[in-house]
Amino acid sequence: MSYFLPNFRTIVCTQTRFPLLESFDFIEKCSTEGELLVKLAENTDSVRILVCTQEMFLNLPKESIPPNLETIYCISDLSDMIDSFEIIEKNAQITKFSNENELVLNLLFKIILAYYSQSQKYQKDAEQSLANSCIHIALETIKQIKTNRDVFCPSL
DSSP states (O other), X not given: OGGGSTTOXXXXXXXXXXXXXXXXXXXXXXOSHHHHHHHHHHTTTTEEEEEEEHHHHHHSOGGXXXXXXXXXXXXXXXXXXXXXXXXXXXXXXXXXXXXXXXXXXXXXXXXXXXXXXXXXXXXXXXXXXXXXXXXXXXXXXXXXXXXXXXXXXXXX
């Protein structure tokens, strides 16, 4: 379904399995630095969101960091400081999470926003069927969040 969002890829690279992300085919998944490097090389201009450990990100060669990267979600102990992120020359937003459910929720909200924004662009171009498809994906993602609300918000 990522074909509705041209030049927009999300890569999640962790050894931890996120069961809540398994049903989303618009999220590319990998588990090793080698696999991540391959995915980054294949999609160098389209990767907008990257999820990985802080250590994995810091070990990436500078030239492999996508030029259009917008958001980096790092899984780490919040006591660690990210001082080494000066290797990013772009204005990528860096967010650290120690709670994996919070990371997944933030990632899904970012993707919902991307699909909604793209639907607005399609509507302006009179591409109503594509706009409806993007809205449908955003709504299905919201339904998944609602279905799994006990995981995301256990105190409610």
